[in-house]
Structures are given as C-alpha cells and as structure tokens.
Amino acid sequence: MAVEINTLKNRDNHMLKNSEGFTIPRDDIKGNNSSNKIKTRIVSNQVTLKGEMERHRNTRLSPEPVAFYAYMYASEPNPSLHHALIFDEVKTNVGSGYNQFSGVFTAPSPGLYVFTWTIYTGNHGQTGFFIYVNHEVLGATWGETDGVARDFDSDSGSIVVSLNANDNVYIRSAMACSTYVISDEGARTSFAGWRLN
Structure with missing residues (x-):
C-alpha cells in the first residue's frame, strides 16, 4: 500500500x-x-x-431537409371515385419521402409540413379531389368546365400540417370525375411538399 x-x-x-x-x-x-x-x-x-x-x-x-416535387407524366381519363393520383415524374425527392409508384408521401421525420397540389381539368366535365393525411381529409379542390371547346380549369390547394414520422399524405378523387385530369407539356398536374422545421 x-x-x-x-x-x-x-x-x-x-x-x-x-x-x-x-x-x-x-x-x-x-x-x-x-x-x-x-x-x-x-x-x-x-x-x-x-x-x-x-x-x-x-x-x-438542424434536422435533415425534406422536400419533394412530382407531376403526372400523362393525362388520366375520367378517374373513378377514390382513385389515387400517381405523380410519377419525380423532379425532387430530398429525404426520399415520396413514392412515385403509390403517389404517397410518407414523412421520414416529425415536423411541420407544407403541401401543395394543382389539378388541371379537361373539357366538358367535373373533377374533385381530396388530400388525405393518413385517413383524414384535410383539403379539397374542385374543377368544372363547360361545353366550350378547349375550356380547361386549373385548381390548386395547399395545407400546413404537423406530422409524425411515418404519417402518409396522398391525393384521391372525391367523386367519379366526368372528364380528364390533364397533364402534358402545356399544363402539369402536380404535387409538392416540404418540411418547415
């Protein structure tokens, strides 16, 4: 010792x-x-x-950034009721939250998010769409065109929502649409979102 x-x-x-x-x-x-x-x-x-x-x-x-932007590559004729829109042309997918095959954004991390979408409605008919967070409707757009040739409608919506990790956000038809959802070089039907914090 x-x-x-x-x-x-x-x-x-x-x-x-x-x-x-x-x-x-x-x-x-x-x-x-x-x-x-x-x-x-x-x-x-x-x-x-x-x-x-x-x-x-x-x-x-400073959590990792999350943002996506995608649009439909081609027009969709007369979507039926509860038809999911698939925005298959992905231009931005930071954080890999958006799935181009299902049309669903899955939050990779919790936070406050912004989502925005634009739907182009074709000739002679009506379209209506809901945006869902999991199974809850949080927003809607509705478009209508009359019988005038080359009459198109553009409707946009946006929401700000607090999400948990793995919450799902997607767009589905709210009605049986009676005309095309237009997406081509002249008008892109699109979906985008990003985390604020």
Whole structure:
C-alpha cells in the first residue's frame, strides 16, 4: 500500500492542472517558452471543444431537409371515385419521402409540413379531389368546365400540417370525375411538399 501511495505522489509531482482542468506535465513549465506552450495547448483544446459543441448543437437543431416535387407524366381519363393520383415524374425527392409508384408521401421525420397540389381539368366535365393525411381529409379542390371547346380549369390547394414520422399524405378523387385530369407539356398536374422545421 505504501508503495502505491509513493507512486501516486511521484506521478502527481510531475503533473499540474490549469484553471480549465487540463493536465499539464511539469516539464512543460520549465524553460523560457513554457508559458507559451501551456497557453497554446489550452487554446488548442478550447477550440477543439468549442468546435465539437457547435457541431453537436447544429446536428440537434438542424434536422435533415425534406422536400419533394412530382407531376403526372400523362393525362388520366375520367378517374373513378377514390382513385389515387400517381405523380410519377419525380423532379425532387430530398429525404426520399415520396413514392412515385403509390403517389404517397410518407414523412421520414416529425415536423411541420407544407403541401401543395394543382389539378388541371379537361373539357366538358367535373373533377374533385381530396388530400388525405393518413385517413383524414384535410383539403379539397374542385374543377368544372363547360361545353366550350378547349375550356380547361386549373385548381390548386395547399395545407400546413404537423406530422409524425411515418404519417402518409396522398391525393384521391372525391367523386367519379366526368372528364380528364390533364397533364402534358402545356399544363402539369402536380404535387409538392416540404418540411418547415
């Protein structure tokens, strides 16, 4: 036991702690440049520690971005009641939340989200669509065109909603549509969304 105590005393005699709690060998204090060496080591350790704290804070406060934009590649004739629109031409899908095969956006992380959609209605008829969050209707658009040739209608909607991770957002027809949903080079039926925070 006495040997262990003497060993610890000898070790402690060769080490000092500065005011920040960093252990400094006594050998560094000897000589003309010892003060500068100690200051340099302290500043270097503080900079490293501050950098790590800042990186951790930014990681916590800035979640990965989430955003998507997609449109229908082709027009859809007379969608039936409860028909899901598939926006199969994906231009942006940051966070990989949007599925181009099902038309469903699945929130990869919780947060406040914005969704917007535009539906183009073809000649001589009516269209109506709901936007769902899971199984709840949160918004709707309705379009109607008369018998005039080349009469088209454009209807847009948007919602802001708080989502949990894995909540689903999608668009389905609210009625049996009596005309085309138009999507071509002149007018794109589209769906987009992004997380605000």
